[in-house]
Amino acid sequence: MHMVATAAAIDDRPSCFRYPRGNGVGYILPQKNKGTPLEIGKGRVLKEGSRVAILGYGTIVQNCLAAAKHLQAMGISATVADARFCKPLDGDLIRQLVKEHEVLITVEEGSIGGFSSHVSHFLALNGLLDGKLKWRPMMLPDRYINHGSQREQVEEAGLSSRHIAATVLSLIGEKKDSLHLLKL
Numbered sequence: 001m002h003m004v005a006t007a008a009a010i011d012d013r014p015s016c017f018r019y020p021r022g023n024g025v026g027y028i029l030p031q032k033n034k035g036t037p038l039e040i041g042k043g044r045v046l047k048e049g050s051r052v053a054i055l056g057y058g059t060i061v062q063n064c065l066a067a068a069k070h071l072q073a074m075g076i077s078a079t080v081a082d083a084r085f086c087k088p089l090d091g092d093l094i095r096q097l098v099k100e101h102e103v104l105i106t107v108e109e110g111s112i113g114g115f116s117s118h119v120s121h122f123l124a125l126n127g128l129l130d131g132k133l134k135w136r137p138m139m140l141p142d143r144y145i146n147h148g149s150q151r152e153q154v155e156e157a158g159l160s161s162r163h164i165a166a167t168v169l170s171l172i173g174e175k176k177d178s179l180h181l182l183k184l
Contacts, residue, residue, distance in 0.1 A: 003084075005035030018058065041088035049077040052168050053097035057083040057108040057115040063154065064107055066161035071168055078168065086115045089122055098128045103171045107138045107164060109154070114139060134171045138164065 003017045046061070047068055056064040061082045068078040079101060081093060097104055108115040116137030123129045140157050154160055 002035040002038050006037045006040065009037040010040070038084065041085050041090055043081055043083040043085065043090040043093045045079060045081045045093075047078070047080040049079040049101075051076060051101060052078040052103040052105070052172070053081065053101040054078055054105045054107060054164065054168070055081045055083055055094070055097060055119070057086060057106070057110070060107050060109050060154075060159060063159060063161045063164060067164035067168070070161060070165040074169075074174075076168065076172070076174075083115065086118055089118060091122060091126070094119065094122060095126070095128070098123070098133055102132065102134060103168060104133060104135045105138060105164065105167055105171075106135075107159065109140060109157075109159065111140050112142055136167055136171060138167060 007015045007017050043055075047065060049068065052071065054064045054067060061080070064080045068080045071078045079097065081097060083090065083093070106116040106119050110116075116139050120135075120137065123133075123135060129135065138159060140159070145153050145156050148156070151160075155163075
C-alpha cells in the first residue's frame with residue numbers, strides 16, 4: 001500500500017513496483033486505505049542482530065525474519081533488513097550491514113541479474129568485498145519451477161526460511177545438518 005502511494009507520488013521519472021502473490025503480512029491498514037509515500041531508496045532494519053545480516057527484497061523478507069528466529073534458537077544473532085528498493089539501492093544501509101556483520105546474505109524472489117546482482121556491483125565498486133565479509137546471494141534458480149502454491153514454489157526454489165538459515169550456517173562454519181535440531 002505504501003509502495004503504491006510512493007509510485008503515485010513520483011511525477012518526475014519512471015517508476016515501477018511488483019504486486020506480490022499472496023496476502024500482506026504484519027501491516028495494519030491505515031485509515032481510508034491510503035498509504036504514505038516512502039522515502040525513495042531507503043531500506044529499514046526490522047530486527048537487530050550482531051553476527052549475520054540478512055537483506056531481503058520483497059515479500060521474501062518474511063522468510064528472512066523466520067530464518068532469523070531459527071538461527072536465534074541456535075544461538076546465532078541475525079539482523080534482518082528490508083531493502084524496499086532495488087534502484088536506487090540504500091548504500092548507507094548496505095555499508096552499515098557490512099561494517100557491523102561478518103556475513104551478509106541477500107535474498108530475493110527475482111532471478112539472476114536482479115537485486116542481488118545490483119548489490120554485488122555496489123559491494124565490489126565500493127571495496128566492500130576486499131575484507132573479511134562473507135557474502136552470498138539467494139535468488140530464484142535459473143530453471144523452470146513447477147506450478148504450485150507460493151509456499152511450494154519458494155521451497156522448490158530453495159528460498160524458504162530453512163534454506164536461508166542453512167546458507168547462514170554454511171558461511172559461519174556450522175553444519176547445515178544442525179537444522180534438524182529445530183524440527184522444521
